[in-house]
Amino acid sequence: MNTARTMEDLVNREYKYGFVTDIEADTVPRGLNEEITRLISAKKNEPDFMLEWRLKAYHHWAKLKKSEAEPKWANIHYAPIDYQDMIYYSAPKTKAEGPQSLDEVDPKLLETYEKLGIPLSEQKRLSGVAVDAVFDSASVATTFKEKLAALGIVFCSFSEAVQEHPELVKKYLGSVVPYSDNFFAALNAAVFSDGSFCYIPRGVRCPMELSTYFRINAAETGQFERTLIIAEEGSYVSYLEGCTAPMRDENQLHAAVVELIALDNAQIKYSTVQNWYPGDKEGRGGIYNFVTKRGKCLGKNSKISWTQVETGSAITWKYPSCIMQGDNSVGEFYSVALTNNRQQADTGTKMVHIGKDTKSTIISKGISAGHGQNTYRGLVKIMKRATGARNYSQCDSLLLGDKCGAHTFPYLEVMNSSSQMEHEASTSKVGEDQLFYCRQRGIPPEDAVNMMVSGFCKQVFRELPMEFAVEAEKLLGVSLEGSVG
């Protein structure tokens, strides 16, 4: 068994979710201008405050675009994106105003999700997981709504939340990621079409995992969704997110924004398994995943935990962050990022300590194979007020192959003397001696490498909810079959 063969397996792995669903779609004209923003807002029948906010965001974006403020600092390379040659809204056409129950959902859509392994129909539902399915720009179905509503939990699509709970949306939208935050956040605020909204009332522990499944289907569109999760005092929620897209030769842009708000004693656990189409082995096509994710630990003793498994996307540009404003609050970041073929990832986190005795943990595992370029970029900032703050960061890279790269750019800033901060990083490959040991015990090289990779990622996987942990391990298992460095 040799490296070359197993590496070939890895490179030639097929992307399982690359099919296209043939479905009639309601799309807006190509390009972006004020009219498009108004049109999207009108399509969603939004209240005035939303339109105003979108327009402000649009003008801010246009200003940034003019001054060429598209971020260039990341360690990624791509041809300039033509923002006028893209469709900003595409939703599957529905018969009525919107499906009231699953029976009214287009069977083609149900079939699509079935194929992706996310059954939405009653009898096949994953027990204990409520799903909001977002197809291109619109949410098509949300399961278990009634059961959750009985506990006072709101879990619905963003457009529904704007209609049903405008006061909550108005209060929290943009409070963590303002539209002026960065270039892509501004773009998202101007044109975002849907996403998930989740509100956990005081003292409620959400009994099941909430999840959103994002699917890009239409060609030449961008997907811009927005997720907002609010955990009231003493509540708990675990939220999962999954994504796939068809195989196409053009690049598609995905610019999402996720905002989390945790009040006193609340806990939010946010997990992502990102499997957007990564492009073919020459680097043609694939999703540009430019995402802004941020959580705010607003209350005392609150906790936000991010777990991500990034295996897809041609380019990933993503820094799930925690702002620890409340005293004693906790931020966590666990990440596995895999880059294969010509994939590029510049990902990491920002931990901003503002409150006293706040704690953060960063565990980042990067795996590069093929021509992949994997960058960890992180910021730990301990403000003057944050006395007794504590941070531990660890970022490890594993290199499989001699044409890939692994980079780390941690920024560590400490402004008081009672805080402690530790950072460690290492880069290595799967050791010949480790492999040799496994092989002489009769373990085939593929399994041996799999074992080592899964051992390498274990710290992160054990943070994932059960259902996802299995899926994530499989995902890496398939992609790294026997890749002996």
Add this chain to the structure above:
Amino acid sequence: MKSSQSKERFLSAFERFQKGFAASPDWLRDLRRAGIACFDELGFPTTRDEEWRFTNVEPIVSTSFESANGAGKILRPEDLYSRSFIDSAYNRIVFVNGIFCPEHSSVRGLPSNVRVENLSAALTTDDGVIEPYLSRDTRYRQEAFVALNTAFTEEGAFVLVPRGVVVTEPIYLVFASYGNGFPVMSHPRNLVICEAGSQARIVESYVGFGEQPYLTNVVTKVVGEEGAIIDYYRVQREASKGYHVGALSARMSRNCSFTAHSVTLSGSLIRNDIHALLDGEGATCVLNGLYLLDGKQHVDNHTEIDHAKPRATSQELYKGILSGTSHAVFNGKILVQKDAQKSDARQTNKNLLLSENAVVNTKPQLEIHADDVKCSHGSTIGQLDTDALFYLRSRGLDAADAQSLLSYAFASDLVGRMRIAPLRARLDDYLLTSFRRSQS
């Protein structure tokens, strides 16, 4: 003061400087002109530049520095010796405000074929030897301060250790500065060449006197040919208003070993750039650094270790102790190039914060393009161990003594790695007394 005004002043200073050195070889005049042109184009770095994000050079920009006019010779030798940790028996070459001072210099204890002299003197005799090293160094195209130094290249230390020669006695390069009625600037340019199989120990010592601001903007190039062993020291004891910008670049050929110790004891605004290029198989590079900050001092250490060839090793350890409202920046980059397999790189940065208002920004950075490597970095920012403090207090030490003893232990780890015994002893003394004093 606007940065453009300040730039104008440097440009006109260059015009005056150029007139005074009509005798320079053509290539040098061209190089200087290229340097000033690049500086004109680049301008002073701002905090918007990634490399200068945490270091604001405004104090340098807003001061009108002039070149010294040779009046620096009135310095008393005792002051010079005690501040730069040397005595009259040492082999040394001394510059005051950037101007060579023969009466303070003495290199009699060296083997006769080892050359230690002023660069401008060497230029008149060995133009051809020096030219390739100076003109091939193209960092001035990217870095404004190197460009400025290139423009004003004239004096500095030139050290040449011929093939196979082992110099056991350390060579001291001393740069003293003080404002002499007006803020003085100097741009020393040092060139150290260690030929194949040679060995040398070199100490760059920077000392400042007086209360006036001054700027030392130094560029040093060290070349280690095959199998050379170079022990390099840089001790900075600048005055309270001393600004220091220093760029050290070292190129190591096959099996060359380069060890650099940087010690920053005082100064107002200090920026050190070290660029180490491991340009041969089996080359070794060790970078050690110690910075002790107090008051409003600002020290920025940028290091870059470039593993260009396979089987090279590098080790880096930087430690800092901060009190007052001081600010320390550390940026350590390790680059492993595509074919540099079997590279082994280790980097550690540790910071001890003793006061509420001190700030540390640290950014260890790895860029790896080869797969068969061992690279790691670690970075910590913290306080003295409370258990250790408690233990010492239980043995009868008061809180202040316990703190100074532990701080001393933290720092002396690095001093203990130095291989020049007298320098080590003097630094050790200095640390002990300064920690005691800071307590009382």
